[in-house]
Amino acid sequence: MDLGISWYNVLGVLPGCSPDQIKSAYDAKVSQLRPQVLSGAPSAVITAASRAQQMLDAALSLLGDPVSRKRYDDAVGVRRSGGGLAPPESYASEPGWDLADAAYVAGPPAAAALGVLMELTDWLTPRQRQPSRLVVPDVRGLFYSVCLEVIGRLDLRLTAVRLTEHPMPVDGLVVDQTPRPPAKVRRDSELTVHVWHPPEQRSWPRP
Numbered sequence: 001m002d003l004g005i006s007w008y009n010v011l012g013v014l015p016g017c018s019p020d021q022i023k024s025a026y027d028a029k030v031s032q033l034r035p036q037v038l039s040g041a042p043s044a045v046i047t048a049a050s051r052a053q054q055m056l057d058a059a060l061s062l063l064g065d066p067v068s069r070k071r072y073d074d075a076v077g078v079r080r081s082g083g084g085l086a087p088p089e090s091y092a093s094e095p096g097w098d099l100a101d102a103a104y105v106a107g108p109p110a111a112a113a114l115g116v117l118m119e120l121t122d123w124l125t126p127r128q129r130q131p132s133r134l135v136v137p138d139v140r141g142l143f144y145s146v147c148l149e150v151i152g153r154l155d156l157r158l159t160a161v162r163l164t165e166h167p168m169p170v171d172g173l174v175v176d177q178t179p180r181p182p183a184k185v186r187r188d189s190e191l192t193v194h195v196w197h198p199p200e201q202r203s204w205p206r207p
Helices: 007-011 019-033 043-063 066-076 108-124 144-152
Strands: 133-135 157-162 173-178 184-186 190-196
Touching: 007 019, 007 043, 007 144, 019 043, 043 066, 043 173, 043 190, 144 157, 144 173, 144 190
Parallel strands: 157 190
Antiparallel strands: 133 184, 173 190
């Protein structure tokens, strides 16, 4: 089974979704990263938000263009009829996956985001032999729902620590984790993530 994370995962949409659904998912996530929402947030949140914005921009750049989306779908084995993923012919961690060939995915402005995604794909690539220890993936900058999907495909236990006392009812952003990469841990170890939500806009009664 393919355990790679895709640009569709980053946006939280299915491979068979429409262009409007892609843009809507992008707008919904980016709305949580606006300066006015992040105003007063700790520096770790700002850093994670910047990383999240890079990945979201890269995903929209790729999936929002019909030509690049088709090339990507062909590369990862998207089955349009079923809206799922077929086993890809190569992974980022295997010979044949050339970063130069994949540059069209994100373009120079989002090269860092592409690197993050390729690293995650490398961590999640199926192995013939499962080592007793694994490198902790860097999930900082991912939205919590995406983090759940990533960790759910690894033999790790996830514990979330909510950082916002009165959060808005939206998907949270992973801003820190313990342990951090490149630590190696045994399978079934615990990964603790710190999740930030935009604070609820509370209206106080006038005096």
